[in-house]
Amino acid sequence: MSDDVPRPRSRRDSLWLKIGAPLAIGIVVLIAWEAMVRVNEIPWYILPGPLSIAETMVRDWHMLWPSLVNTLQVTALALLVAVVGGFSLAVLFASARWIELSLFPYAVILQVTPIVAIAPLIIVYVDNLTIALLICAWIVAFFPILSNTTIGLNSADHNLLDLMRLYGARRWQILWFIRVPGALPFFLGGLRISGGLALIGAIVAEFVAGGAGSGSGLAFRILEASYRLEIPRMYAALFLISGTGILIFLSFTGLNHLLLRRWHESAIRREG
Amino acid sequence: MPPLVTLSGVAKRFPSGTLAVERVDLAIEAGSFVSLLGPSGCGKSTILRMIAGLIEPSSGRIDWPGLTEAAPTGAHPELGFVFQEPTLMPWASVADNIRLPLRVAGVARAEADARVDEAIRMVGLEGFFRSFPRELSGGMKMRVSIARALVTRPRVLLMDEPFAALDEITRFRLNNDLLALWQQLRWTVVFVTHSVFESVYLSNRILVMSARPGRIVEDIAIGAPYPRDDRFRVSDEYGNLCRDVSRSLHRALAA
Numbered sequence: 373m374s375d376d377v378p379r380p381r382s383r384r385d386s387l388w389l390k391i392g393a394p395l396a397i398g399i400v401v402l403i404a405w406e407a408m409v410r411v412n413e414i415p416w417y418i419l420p421g422p423l424s425i426a427e428t429m430v431r432d433w434h435m436l437w438p439s440l441v442n443t444l445q446v447t448a449l450a451l452l453v454a455v456v457g458g459f460s461l462a463v464l465f466a467s468a469r470w471i472e473l474s475l476f477p478y479a480v481i482l483q484v485t486p487i488v489a490i491a492p493l494i495i496v497y498v499d500n501l502t503i504a505l506l507i508c509a510w511i512v513a514f515f516p517i518l519s520n521t522t523i524g525l526n527s528a529d530h531n532l533l534d535l536m537r538l539y540g541a542r543r544w545q546i547l548w549f550i551r552v553p554g555a556l557p558f559f560l561g562g563l564r565i566s567g568g569l570a571l572i573g574a575i576v577a578e579f580v581a582g583g584a585g586s587g588s589g590l591a592f593r594i595l596e597a598s599y600r601l602e603i604p605r606m607y608a609a610l611f612l613i614s615g616t617g618i619l620i621f622l623s624f625t626g627l628n629h630l631l632l633r634r635w636h637e638s639a640i641r642r643e644g
Numbered sequence: 645m646p647p648l649v650t651l652s653g654v655a656k657r658f659p660s661g662t663l664a665v666e667r668v669d670l671a672i673e674a675g676s677f678v679s680l681l682g683p684s685g686c687g688k689s690t691i692l693r694m695i696a697g698l699i700e701p702s703s704g705r706i707d708w709p710g711l712t713e714a715a716p717t718g719a720h721p722e723l724g725f726v727f728q729e730p731t732l733m734p735w736a737s738v739a740d741n742i743r744l745p746l747r748v749a750g751v752a753r754a755e756a757d758a759r760v761d762e763a764i765r766m767v768g769l770e771g772f773f774r775s776f777p778r779e780l781s782g783g784m785k786m787r788v789s790i791a792r793a794l795v796t797r798p799r800v801l802l803m804d805e806p807f808a809a810l811d812e813i814t815r816f817r818l819n820n821d822l823l824a825l826w827q828q829l830r831w832t833v834v835f836v837t838h839s840v841f842e843s844v845y846l847s848n849r850i851l852v853m854s855a856r857p858g859r860i861v862e863d864i865a866i867g868a869p870y871p872r873d874d875r876f877r878v879s880d881e882y883g884n885l886c887r888d889v890s891r892s893l894h895r896a897l898a899a
């Protein structure tokens with residue numbers, strides 16, 4: 373056996389550039405922001421500097437932290453339901469064309485109707501606020517998983533499917549051995565989008581619920597702080613929300629890499 | 645002994661209206677190495693896929709008098725199929741790719757492991773069990789594909805231009821290894837190719853096809869004895885046979 377064996381690719385990826393460059397930009401912007409606030413003596417109730425926001429974050433942590441946990445819970449739970457629901461529905465779609473044809477349009481309708489327009493109704497009908505928020509977050513989050521996974525399940529190699537037929541494979545075997553693993557990269561792509569959307573859905577619904585607020589998520593903190601003109605706390609909550617979004621995105625990117633690094637082009641590092 | 649498989653008046657017209665195969669009458673003996681030789685688009689793959697039961701002929705019939713089991717309808721454990729592309733699962737290791745047909749058939753783990761081992765050794769891929777397809781060269785991927793076809797211990801191997809995408813040196817090596825396996829295991833091989841040289845080197849019978857709609861216009865026996873090796877490849881006998889078959893192919897295209 374002496375066919376040419378490809379060498380493993382060298383890994384001189386400029387990792388520090390990928391992390392360092394955006395980090396440097398961020399630091400420069402923060403310094404410029406702080407300097408601008410100080411030089412122009414802008415009062416904190418109009419535009420607080422980053423230091424004052426950090427101070428607020430530490431001082432109000434006892435109220436921000438529970439809100440963060442609350443928002444995270446709703447987001448995570450909505451995402452979980454979106455994953456289970458989106459994936460199962462995609463499998464159902466892949467198993468019978470008529471189901472896909474009859475249900476997909478409604479999934480699209482649910483997706484294209486802005487969540488701010490649906491949220492008030494849901495909040496009216498559902499007594500438990502947490503469940504109402506959950507439903508809103510789910511509605512926005514499930515579509516990318518559904519549509520991506522459906523495409524993935526349908527894009528199996530036709531020769532491989534023929535081969536399975538030759539082996540006398542049953543439908544569930546074709547699904548489980550060929551279609552599902554092949555759909556994984558598509559599913560993970562959908563998951564990455566859905567993660568961000570679940571957070572957006574949770575926040576938007578909380579804004580809509582607004583005053584009804586036995587809720588204590590981050591959006592509620594922003595609303596509450598705005599009524600009291602506590603601008604630094606609005607910023608602190610805002611930073612926590614974007615931080616959460618970034619964290620969700622990064623962890624799914626990491627998951628994507630972990631699961632696909634040995635076989636899928638999207639997760640393989642290249643030279644040069 | 646009855647032939648292994650017979651095609652009687654087989655034709656294929658696709659729903660698009662393309663008449664891919666016009667009328668094929670053919671009997672293939674067990675243990676033979678038959679090549680279907682013809683230009684691209686003449687219906688070779690279509691014939692092979694009909695033999696495999698993957699598509700139905702639009703007229704005529706295919707029988708398997710040489711097999712004890714009933715005629716194939718889609719599923720057929722006695723057939724192995726190798727495509728032009730390796731057609732591997734990119735997410736699975738070499739061993740798991742080869743194990744696929746055994747998993748489908750529900751073969752017990754220990755038995756399956758032993759058979760995967762055996763198949764990997766037959767194609768010379770020891771040491772690559774845990775590699776992934778993308779880590780292998782084109783020739784090695786094709787070896788995995790062949791091992792997957794062998795692992796069910798088929799009696800008939802259907803190969804659709806399996807080496808067409810490989811460089812010549814790799815192709816020669818795979819030709820030799822395939823012949824060695826064929827002599828050892830005594831399957832029947834139906835081998836699709838558009839290469840005169842490859843068909844002469846490998847087969848004991850060449851079916852020359854016309855351009856579309858495909859018909860078999862010449863049936864040539866290649867009497868050169870096996871084992872054939874690199875000495876045969878440079879012999880006068882091989883050169884003469886190639887010239888004869890090339891002439892037949894030209895006649896077939898002119899017809």
Ligand SMILES: Nc1ncnc2c1ncn2[C@@H]1O[C@H](COP(=O)(O)OP(=O)(O)O)[C@@H](O)[C@H]1O
Nearest residue numbers: 658660662664683684685686687688689690691
């Ligand atoms: N599924 C199909 N539907 C319509 N036409 C097809 C289909 N498969 C093959 N053909 C046509 O049938 C002819 C023969 O194809 P094929 O058997 O693949 O040729 P070959 O393998 O000899 O190159 C070609 O003209 C091709 O375009």
Ligand SMILES: [Mg+2]
Nearest residue numbers: 688689804805
């Ligand atoms: Mg072909």
